[in-house]
Amino acid sequence: MVDFGGWDMPVEYSGILAEHEAVRTRVGLFDVSHMGEIEITGAHALALVQYVTCNDASKLAVGQAHYSGLMTPKGTFVDDLLVHKFSDTHYFLCVNASNQDRDYAHIVEHNKFGATVDNAGGRYAQIAIQGPRALELLQRLTETPLDTIKYYWFTRGNVEAVRCIIARTGYTGEDGFEIYFAPEFAEKLWDTLMDSGQDLGVMACGLGARNTLRLEAGMALYGHEIDETTTPWEANLGWICKVDKGDFLGRDVIVKQKASGITRILAGFQMESRLIARDGYTVLDGERAIGTVTSGGPAPFLKKNIGFAYVPPATNKPGTKIGIEVRSQTAPAKIVGVPFYKRAK
Amino acid sequence: MYPADFRYTKDHEWVQIAGSIGTIGITDYAQHALGDVVFVELPKVGAKVKEGDVLGTVESVKAVSEVFSPLSGEISEVNSDLSTAPEKINQDPHRSAWLAKIKIENASEASKLMDAKAYTEYVAEKEKEQTA
Numbered sequence: 001m002v003d004f005g006g007w008d009m010p011v012e013y014s015g016i017l018a019e020h021e022a023v024r025t026r027v028g029l030f031d032v033s034h035m036g037e038i039e040i041t042g043a044h045a046l047a048l049v050q051y052v053t054c055n056d057a058s059k060l061a062v063g064q065a066h067y068s069g070l071m072t073p074k075g076t077f078v079d080d081l082l083v084h085k086f087s088d089t090h091y092f093l094c095v096n097a098s099n100q101d102r103d104y105a106h107i108v109e110h111n112k113f114g115a116t117v118d119n120a121g122g123r124y125a126q127i128a129i130q131g132p133r134a135l136e137l138l139q140r141l142t143e144t145p146l147d148t149i150k151y152y153w154f155t156r157g158n159v160e161a162v163r164c165i166i167a168r169t170g171y172t173g174e175d176g177f178e179i180y181f182a183p184e185f186a187e188k189l190w191d192t193l194m195d196s197g198q199d200l201g202v203m204a205c206g207l208g209a210r211n212t213l214r215l216e217a218g219m220a221l222y223g224h225e226i227d228e229t230t231t232p233w234e235a236n237l238g239w240i241c242k243v244d245k246g247d248f249l250g251r252d253v254i255v256k257q258k259a260s261g262i263t264r265i266l267a268g269f270q271m272e273s274r275l276i277a278r279d280g281y282t283v284l285d286g287e288r289a290i291g292t293v294t295s296g297g298p299a300p301f302l303k304k305n306i307g308f309a310y311v312p313p314a315t316n317k318p319g320t321k322i323g324i325e326v327r328s329q330t331a332p333a334k335i336v337g338v339p340f341y342k343r344a345k
Numbered sequence: 346m347y348p349a350d351f352r353y354t355k356d357h358e359w360v361q362i363a364g365s366i367g368t369i370g371i372t373d374y375a376q377h378a379l380g381d382v383v384f385v386e387l388p389k390v391g392a393k394v395k396e397g398d399v400l401g402t403v404e405s406v407k408a409v410s411e412v413f414s415p416l417s418g419e420i421s422e423v424n425s426d427l428s429t430a431p432e433k434i435n436q437d438p439h440r441s442a443w444l445a446k447i448k449i450e451n452a453s454e455a456s457k458l459m460d461a462k463a464y465t466e467y468v469a470e471k472e473k474e475q476t477a
Contacts, residue, residue, distance in 0.1 A: 011380075011407065012380055015380060016381055016405075016406040016407060017406060208380065212406060274428075275384070276404055276409075278409055297407070298383050298406050327386075327402065
């Protein structure tokens with residue numbers, strides 16, 4: 001067990017490689033109850049969501065969710081999050097565990113609209129069911145027709161008579177669901193899911209596999225690819241940054257940076273020897289340091305060693321050769337497109 | 346669990362001494378803490394190392410760990426099987442997954458190392474700290 005933002009969390013149950021494989025080929029369960037939830041309600045709920053996040057929540061339909069950024073006035077990330085629209089007057093945000101209290105304070109501080117902001121983490125447990133057999137497993141325990149829930153949509157439904165929010169979302173690059181429910185049912189739902197998935201080869205998965213899966217799928221992790229020093233353009237997250245939606249925190253800085261250009265960008269790379277790049281290692285162009293690895297390690301399903309790094313924009317072309325300093329050796333690597341892994345549709 | 350004829354370091358290396366040659370590996374406790382091992386970097390044959398010097402690197406999916414030499418001497422042989430099958434370290438850390446052999450320079454250094462009984466107690470203490 002490791003301490004993760006005050007939660008005791010297993011890094012692995014039966015081994016990161018086996019857990020990673022289970023999610024890519026069968027189904028894995030993640031206890032992600034540590035994730036934070038913040039609810040914004042009232043007539044001006046949308047106005048507040050729009051002001052503190054960079055994606056355009058006015059485009060969400062009831063029952064739809066999207067990935068977004070919680071922004072500082074400097075146009076950098078306080079956190080990344082999922083915004084779910086429950087109704088015109090009720091938005092449900094899923095945020096990173098270690099940022100929850102900071103996120104809540106930040107949203108409250110900028111609540112000039114009179115919306116109600118509720119730090120709701122204690123009211124929800126969350127289990128992620130991920131992998132090509134995830135739908136089959138979860139469908140055994142619910143009457144909600146899961147195949148009618150589109151990717152990044154959600155519905156309310158019962159799972160084993162427990163009232164849940166069932167969202168077709170995830171952090172693994174596979175099809176799957178994330179269910180939110182009252183914490184007192186967590187143990188029962190976890191055990192029931194594990195039991196009913198035995199014949200499907202279900203595995204309990206820890207933080208270790210969660211990290212290798214998200215990296216292989218090319219997804220950012222707060223504190224690594226994004227933080228209070230990175231902007232959406234730099235993090236290659238321009239697709240969640242809707243500058244035409246109206247004013248929001250950091251918009252002026254973000255608009256200015258779009259015009260003036262960026263000096264670094266998040267790029268994917270692949271190692272060209274057996275050496276493994278790790279977080280914090282230096283990226284080299286010849287002898288010259290040009291950037292830093294934000295996440296690096298093995299991609300177990302691809303059987304390659306990969307990573308993310310901030311590099312100058314001119315370097316960010318697939319095929320460009322770079323070096324990574326690994327224990328005072330220069331390990332050859334090349335820039336590759338992201339995501340590293342994309343599931344077959 | 347921990348072979349009686351080995352000596353152990355606080356950093357979880359083991360050495361088995363036979364005459365002037367010491368065979369070095371990492372312990373079962375170490376492989377378990379690392380998880381799935383995916384890469385091993387071994388020293389060069391002929392390299393001279395001092396006790397406590399970095400002998401090599403063992404990497405798992407989640408972590409990088411340096412291996413320190415339990416004794417001073419000259420590397421006489423390395424286990425090159427581990428380059429293509431690093432997972433052997435998880436499967437058989439005390440036997441076939443030895444890392445390197447060393448020509449021992451100063452046999453008296455071995456007296457500073459733990460015996461199996463002391464190491465077993467040391468590891469039990471570590472495990473207690475972790476679950477506390």
